[in-house]
Amino acid sequence: MIPRYTRPEMAAIWDPQTRYKIWFEIEAHATDALAELGVVPKEAAKVIWEKGRDAKFDVARIDAIEAEVRHDVIAFLTHLAEIVGPEARFVHQGMTSSDVLDTCFNVQLVRAADILLADLDKLLAAIKRRAFEHKLTPTVGRSHGIHAEPTTFGLKLSQAYAEFSRAKERLLRAKDEVSTCAISGAVGTFAQIDPRVEEHVAKAMGLRVEPVSTQVIPRDRHAMYFATLGVIASSIERLAIEVRHLQRTEVLEAEEFFSEKQKGSSAMPHKRNPVLSENITGLSRMVRAYVTPALENVALWHERDISHSSAERMIGPDATVTLDFALGRLTGLIDKLVVHTDNMAKNLNRLGGLVHSQRVLLALTQKGAPREDAYRYVQRNAMKVWKGDSDFPALLKADTDVRKYLSDAEIDENFDLGYHLKHVDTIFKRVFGES
Numbered sequence: 001m002i003p004r005y006t007r008p009e010m011a012a013i014w015d016p017q018t019r020y021k022i023w024f025e026i027e028a029h030a031t032d033a034l035a036e037l038g039v040v041p042k043e044a045a046k047v048i049w050e051k052g053r054d055a056k057f058d059v060a061r062i063d064a065i066e067a068e069v070r071h072d073v074i075a076f077l078t079h080l081a082e083i084v085g086p087e088a089r090f091v092h093q094g095m096t097s098s099d100v101l102d103t104c105f106n107v108q109l110v111r112a113a114d115i116l117l118a119d120l121d122k123l124l125a126a127i128k129r130r131a132f133e134h135k136l137t138p139t140v141g142r143s144h145g146i147h148a149e150p151t152t153f154g155l156k157l158s159q160a161y162a163e164f165s166r167a168k169e170r171l172l173r174a175k176d177e178v179s180t181c182a183i184s185g186a187v188g189t190f191a192q193i194d195p196r197v198e199e200h201v202a203k204a205m206g207l208r209v210e211p212v213s214t215q216v217i218p219r220d221r222h223a224m225y226f227a228t229l230g231v232i233a234s235s236i237e238r239l240a241i242e243v244r245h246l247q248r249t250e251v252l253e254a255e256e257f258f259s260e261k262q263k264g265s266s267a268m269p270h271k272r273n274p275v276l277s278e279n280i281t282g283l284s285r286m287v288r289a290y291v292t293p294a295l296e297n298v299a300l301w302h303e304r305d306i307s308h309s310s311a312e313r314m315i316g317p318d319a320t321v322t323l324d325f326a327l328g329r330l331t332g333l334i335d336k337l338v339v340h341t342d343n344m345a346k347n348l349n350r351l352g353g354l355v356h357s358q359r360v361l362l363a364l365t366q367k368g369a370p371r372e373d374a375y376r377y378v379q380r381n382a383m384k385v386w387k388g389d390s391d392f393p394a395l396l397k398a399d400t401d402v403r404k405y406l407s408d409a410e411i412d413e414n415f416d417l418g419y420h421l422k423h424v425d426t427i428f429k430r431v432f433g434e435s
Contacts, residue, residue: 094193226294
């Protein structure tokens with residue numbers, strides 16, 4: 001985790017103290033269940049909770065023990081015994097390290113998903129507000145980066161809203177995917193521990209039991225979780241790139257808010273750079289980079305190995321922390337985005353009406369012109385506009401082939417901007433409902 005791109009709430013999930021607290025809770029809940037089954041004394045289970053519940057685990061002490069024993073869970077259990085006393089001998093009865101590690105990891109991923117879901121809600125609210133603000137703000141739509149046909153800035157944002165709504169749905173499913181618990185012992189057979197212990201721990205930790213866990217929870221679940229984060233990152237980058245393009249000097253239809261004391265360049269005082277959206281683009285690349293190790297972690301040897309462990313110690317915190325930061329930054333960017341409606345209008349009209357070429361083409365075919373001929377008539381006049389003649393309607397009116405089918409008035413009818421916006425309400429209702 002890089003402090004520059006880390007927010008406290010998400011970072012806390014991956015803090016060692018949090019991790020050891022979760023480990024303790026898993027162990028203590030398992031001991032409770034074992035006590036109910038008569039495997040360990042109930043009084044011992046009670047003491048374990050009393051001495052461990054509010055304990056502040058000594059991370060340095062655990063690290064020191066691990067340096068000797070070369071095993072993190074054993075190091076923790078040794079330290080826990082120092083806190084609890086003799087009753088600690090009843091902790092970890094019939095369990096294996098992966099029971100603790102995997103269940104804890106899933107708890108952390110679920111908590112991280114909850115923060116990310118809240119982030120998405122805030123982003124969606126910001127996008128929705130700006131979309132309705134610019135529902136009917138005309139702007140040029142572009143394909144291949146080239147002027148195509150009119151749209152509205154609100155429609156651009158409604159697309160982003162729909163995309164992040166899908167992101168939220170996927171993340172909810174991904175959260176459910178990793179909401180499982182495994183307390184099944186070595187190689188997952190429950191030979192040394194009753195399945196009812198797993199059921200008890202799962203319920204206590206807000207998880208479901210893993211149907212079959214070998215010695216680890218199957219990593220296809222985690223692969224889907226991190227893949228979902230990667231897709232969300234791609235959606236973030238898509239919106240960030242739109243802002244970057246719109247902020248280019250020769251376009252300048254929208255730009256990031258630039259504060260009074262902000263500076264854009266150490267060399268050029270005039271610069272106002274899209275640094276937030278560029279930053280988000282870079283962070284999105286990192287989140288996607290964490291997907292590949294998660295996919296490769298699926299293929300473990302037999303009932304388990306630990307080739308996934310080192311990767312997960314990095315990708316778990318880093319992917320969630322980075323995505324959390326990126327979502328927060330994107331929300332602020334959209335919330336304060338400066339929209340230049342005058343430049344949108346100027347750019348829309350920049351090509352002398354070429355954005356209405358398809359409508360003229362269709363009008364000609366409706367009046368009887370063969371489509372190939374109609375396309376040729378419209379295109380040859382459009383190319384003149386590209387070369388410098390700025391009045392597309394006038395060129396069409398002067399074209400004898402066009403005039404065989406369309407009068408001056410009929411040509412003018414095809415340059416009505418409102419024609420392109422007539423279904424904006426329909427699209428908004430599809431995206432936002434009746435609000």
